[in-house]
Amino acid sequence: MDILSVVKEYLRFPGISADPAAKPAIDATADYLVGLLTKAGCKAERVETAGNPVVVGRYNADRDDLPHIVVYSHYDVQPVDPLELWQTPPFEPVIKDGKLYARGSADDRGPGAIPIVALANLLQKNPDLPLRVTFTIEGEEEIGSQHFPDFIKAHREELSSADFVVLSDTESIDKDQMAITVGLRGIIGLEIRLTGPNSDLHSGLHGGPVYNPCQALAEICASLHDAQNRVTVPGFYDGVGVPAAWEREELARIGENDEDYAKFLGVDALHCHPGYNAAECIRFLPTLEFNGIGGGYQGEGSKTIVPAKAFAKITCRLVPGMDPEDVFQKVAKAIRSRVPAGIRAEIVPMQKCKAYFVCPPGRENSDPMMNRALTNAFKAAEEIITQEFGKAPIYMRDGGAIGIINDFKEICKLDSLMLGVSLPDSRIHAPNENVVIDILEKNVKTYEAIFERCAKNPKSKA
Amino acid sequence: MDILSVVKEYLRFPGISADPAAKPAIDATADYLVGLLTKAGCKAERVETAGNPVVVGRYNADRDDLPHIVVYSHYDVQPVDPLELWQTPPFEPVIKDGKLYARGSADDRGPGAIPIVALANLLQKNPDLPLRVTFTIEGEEEIGSQHFPDFIKAHREELSSADFVVLSDTESIDKDQMAITVGLRGIIGLEIRLTGPNSDLHSGLHGGPVYNPCQALAEICASLHDAQNRVTVPGFYDGVGVPAAWEREELARIGENDEDYAKFLGVDALHCHPGYNAAECIRFLPTLEFNGIGGGYQGEGSKTIVPAKAFAKITCRLVPGMDPEDVFQKVAKAIRSRVPAGIRAEIVPMQKCKAYFVCPPGRENSDPMMNRALTNAFKAAEEIITQEFGKAPIYMRDGGAIGIINDFKEICKLDSLMLGVSLPDSRIHAPNENVVIDILEKNVKTYEAIFERCAKNPKSKA
Numbered sequence: 001m002d003i004l005s006v007v008k009e010y011l012r013f014p015g016i017s018a019d020p021a022a023k024p025a026i027d028a029t030a031d032y033l034v035g036l037l038t039k040a041g042c043k044a045e046r047v048e049t050a051g052n053p054v055v056v057g058r059y060n061a062d063r064d065d066l067p068h069i070v071v072y073s074h075y076d077v078q079p080v081d082p083l084e085l086w087q088t089p090p091f092e093p094v095i096k097d098g099k100l101y102a103r104g105s106a107d108d109r110g111p112g113a114i115p116i117v118a119l120a121n122l123l124q125k126n127p128d129l130p131l132r133v134t135f136t137i138e139g140e141e142e143i144g145s146q147h148f149p150d151f152i153k154a155h156r157e158e159l160s161s162a163d164f165v166v167l168s169d170t171e172s173i174d175k176d177q178m179a180i181t182v183g184l185r186g187i188i189g190l191e192i193r194l195t196g197p198n199s200d201l202h203s204g205l206h207g208g209p210v211y212n213p214c215q216a217l218a219e220i221c222a223s224l225h226d227a228q229n230r231v232t233v234p235g236f237y238d239g240v241g242v243p244a245a246w247e248r249e250e251l252a253r254i255g256e257n258d259e260d261y262a263k264f265l266g267v268d269a270l271h272c273h274p275g276y277n278a279a280e281c282i283r284f285l286p287t288l289e290f291n292g293i294g295g296g297y298q299g300e301g302s303k304t305i306v307p308a309k310a311f312a313k314i315t316c317r318l319v320p321g322m323d324p325e326d327v328f329q330k331v332a333k334a335i336r337s338r339v340p341a342g343i344r345a346e347i348v349p350m351q352k353c354k355a356y357f358v359c360p361p362g363r364e365n366s367d368p369m370m371n372r373a374l375t376n377a378f379k380a381a382e383e384i385i386t387q388e389f390g391k392a393p394i395y396m397r398d399g400g401a402i403g404i405i406n407d408f409k410e411i412c413k414l415d416s417l418m419l420g421v422s423l424p425d426s427r428i429h430a431p432n433e434n435v436v437i438d439i440l441e442k443n444v445k446t447y448e449a450i451f452e453r454c455a456k457n458p459k460s461k462a
Numbered sequence: 463m464d465i466l467s468v469v470k471e472y473l474r475f476p477g478i479s480a481d482p483a484a485k486p487a488i489d490a491t492a493d494y495l496v497g498l499l500t501k502a503g504c505k506a507e508r509v510e511t512a513g514n515p516v517v518v519g520r521y522n523a524d525r526d527d528l529p530h531i532v533v534y535s536h537y538d539v540q541p542v543d544p545l546e547l548w549q550t551p552p553f554e555p556v557i558k559d560g561k562l563y564a565r566g567s568a569d570d571r572g573p574g575a576i577p578i579v580a581l582a583n584l585l586q587k588n589p590d591l592p593l594r595v596t597f598t599i600e601g602e603e604e605i606g607s608q609h610f611p612d613f614i615k616a617h618r619e620e621l622s623s624a625d626f627v628v629l630s631d632t633e634s635i636d637k638d639q640m641a642i643t644v645g646l647r648g649i650i651g652l653e654i655r656l657t658g659p660n661s662d663l664h665s666g667l668h669g670g671p672v673y674n675p676c677q678a679l680a681e682i683c684a685s686l687h688d689a690q691n692r693v694t695v696p697g698f699y700d701g702v703g704v705p706a707a708w709e710r711e712e713l714a715r716i717g718e719n720d721e722d723y724a725k726f727l728g729v730d731a732l733h734c735h736p737g738y739n740a741a742e743c744i745r746f747l748p749t750l751e752f753n754g755i756g757g758g759y760q761g762e763g764s765k766t767i768v769p770a771k772a773f774a775k776i777t778c779r780l781v782p783g784m785d786p787e788d789v790f791q792k793v794a795k796a797i798r799s800r801v802p803a804g805i806r807a808e809i810v811p812m813q814k815c816k817a818y819f820v821c822p823p824g825r826e827n828s829d830p831m832m833n834r835a836l837t838n839a840f841k842a843a844e845e846i847i848t849q850e851f852g853k854a855p856i857y858m859r860d861g862g863a864i865g866i867i868n869d870f871k872e873i874c875k876l877d878s879l880m881l882g883v884s885l886p887d888s889r890i891h892a893p894n895e896n897v898v899i900d901i902l903e904k905n906v907k908t909y910e911a912i913f914e915r916c917a918k919n920p921k922s923k924a
Contacts, residue, residue, distance in 0.1 A: 002764045002873060018763045018764070018765065019761075019762075020762075078765065079765060082662075089770075100700065107870075114674070116731060123908065143764065145466065151799070162816035163921070165670045171667060174727075178617035185666060187666070189766075192806045193816075197727040197729055198728030198729075199725065200544075201727070201888065201893045202862065202892070203749070203779065204779060204860070204862025204863055205633060205860070205861050205886070206744065207749045207779055208734075208735075208740070208744045208747055208749050208779070209720070209732040209744065210727060210732065210733070210741075211691070211731070211732075211733050211751050212728070214683070214685060214754070214755045214774075215683065215752050218679070218680040218683035218752070219680075219683075219684040220680075220684075221676070221677065221681075222680040222683070223684070224687070225677060225681075239693065245729070260672070265660065266659055266661075267658060267672065267804045267805075268804060269673070269803035269804040270673075270800075270805060270807075271670045271671060271802075272670075277535065278671035282669065282670045283672065285670055287665070287669045288675055289665045289669045289768060290677050290680070290757075290758065291665060291759050291764065291765055291767050291768075291769070292676070292758030292759035292760055293676045293679070293680070293757050293758060293772065294755065294757070294760050295752075295755050295756070296755060296775070297541075297775060298754055298756050298760075299480065299481075299541065300480065300481075300482070300606055301773060301777075301812075302480070302605065302606065302651050302753065302777065302812050303480065303482045303540065303753055303891070304649070304756065304891065305753050305754075305891055305892070307752070308802060310755065312676075312758060313758070313764060314762065314834065317663060317665065317666060317670070340733075341730060341733075341734060342704050342724075342729045342730060342733060343729075344730075346667065347589055350763075350764050398666070398667070399666045399667050399668070400666025400667055402664055410680075420863070428664045428667065429765070429766065430663065430767075431661065431662075431665040431765055433482030
């Protein structure tokens, strides 16, 4: 199987999970994956959920005696707006300068295709590979993986029999420097909806005594950070720890500096917390971020109104030690306490996900009880990456959230091996998303090495 | 001519001046008015401007010896969004419970039709009415009357020969209590446009060190009022005076109280400045109002980004003593000084208009030099209104702006007689705009009385 041909097919489906109108494309993507997994040598099926289907592909499903690897990826993608900033249409993959451009190329269809191709290649050479593999490919990651926990629970026995989860939905450093992610920030989301007067009002005939909901929104939002850009919600930082020394050292290998990072973003200044550089802020500290705000007149020109309504969409990134429900309650309480008289507030909870951390073998604080298959997989990955890219992988945390990593941990006691495929300039969630083709191709070898190494060693798990 | 039939025709044109796509409807409205004025007995024409045409209707244009009245109104209307809150389509006039519902019914097509019908009626009875009347009906009032001053300047000699301007683009109290407006707040407008990173960013992979433009916008907007809801822009209140005792007494005749007003708006609290009730705040004090704010993801559900951009549309209502350009500069300076590092700001100036005040005859501070025609018009209006509605009109200021009132004053030295036709619950600029049909009909008599009284007295002006 040729990875590039597979990915180019896979990227043509406009399966945006946030858009109800894209449901047919979601279904078509799932059907495509069933076909691809079957071709690769698996028994594949759509498993329906209360939301979008999970595509499951099983190889050696009846062999409890073999090492068992669960592979995770997601086939849904982010919305494409603002569409006018895309240089090529988001669902027509285009190759330029060694990169493949399309929505989902880096998050997560390109990376998600790699293990399928890797298994197909190994089975071509050895149709009796003594390994058990279960692919679980979901369609709601970009909207919070709402129904994937139900899927995991429904298949708890099957999945819990695995040794570990492997996936590529995290970032590497550059085209020569791969990263293995050992931690993820969690997330909570909420929407503030404010209502002032019962209708938009003429700002001349009514402006003055009426509290403007846009003003109230601005005041509430502005109150949530202090002058050092720290979150002012009482108790927000409770439980937030300081990272181990090796983590900071490993992160320093990236060679990133704040000045270059600011240039990359196009800003003239950053706002890091005292004692943390930008790379550390993103990985070791929580945030409270405004993803969108709105209220009143949005069109061209002027409309002289006191608006009736305003909203803010907020997400908080969480680090280990923070409980999502607890943080949500604290943030909601802080917001409610800051709503002025004359304004009604509704706070709508959205996604919730705990942070995650696994210490790689041989590091300070690593888990002596880590099972043999995962230990072997970590080692195989380190060896083949060092050989193919000329540099050892960097073990680091990632700023993003993959809720299901935590679900696999909580429900099935499974740790995850996260191999980064996308890069910092892959423009994930933004226009002109892209992936480096060479990284896709070399990571096929990484997955082949992991599968082969695990297949060579007997199962260690009870 | 029947006022109701005329208005129902007039309201069918979707002439929204803020919407460039509505230009054909603007033209159709202007053409309709040329026909209507001609039918009423005027020589009518479209006068093209750099924007939308002004419709001019002249009766006795060659008679410099006669008292000369300029009539003003505007045929353009506000946008109709949010459309889903309209109970009937905005451009299909519907009569319900003695009211006529449609966009423009109260602002300003219904009121604007009255003097045309009144003149038509008088000329029916007396085709030689010894009066000169010039109708000037513009099409850009709702976007700041940008080109009307050019029109006034181009017709300065003709218009300056008039005795006064009469118009109905202000509010009365209720269906029995008419108001004559003697003051208007001015206005300035501006838009803040903030840019942070050069693209929307994944809030997990980048959230933390990057200043979020929605946060910066919230902080800037929140900083513009203090806890007493007073504007914090340095020097904002310079030149703002205290109103004369008779003004407060006259205003008290409305019988409005803050509790009822809050109920009418559907809010549980008002935020009046100390020493002013709501009615006084609206008429005697300036404001800084957020007409719209926006930034980042506006759709359904969640999109985990750090947005690249955010904006706020702001207008300030001004009172006598404030200079619009001066206030704009002060507000822009205050905003610029509050933009954090890492964020770029653009401040786009929009409309600008001075406040206006004319003291009615016989009141403390009234002008002994007021010309005979205007003095007669004030008196005729007071008499006929008292007779038709059973109560003397209330002389009061209005919270809204009519920029052209100030232009007529500055360019042509003309004062204005402002007869209120719309009511506080006419839902001007909002969904379900409406006008009381009985008020339309009785005001035809008011205009007839003014025209007749002026026609009976020789011109007093040089």
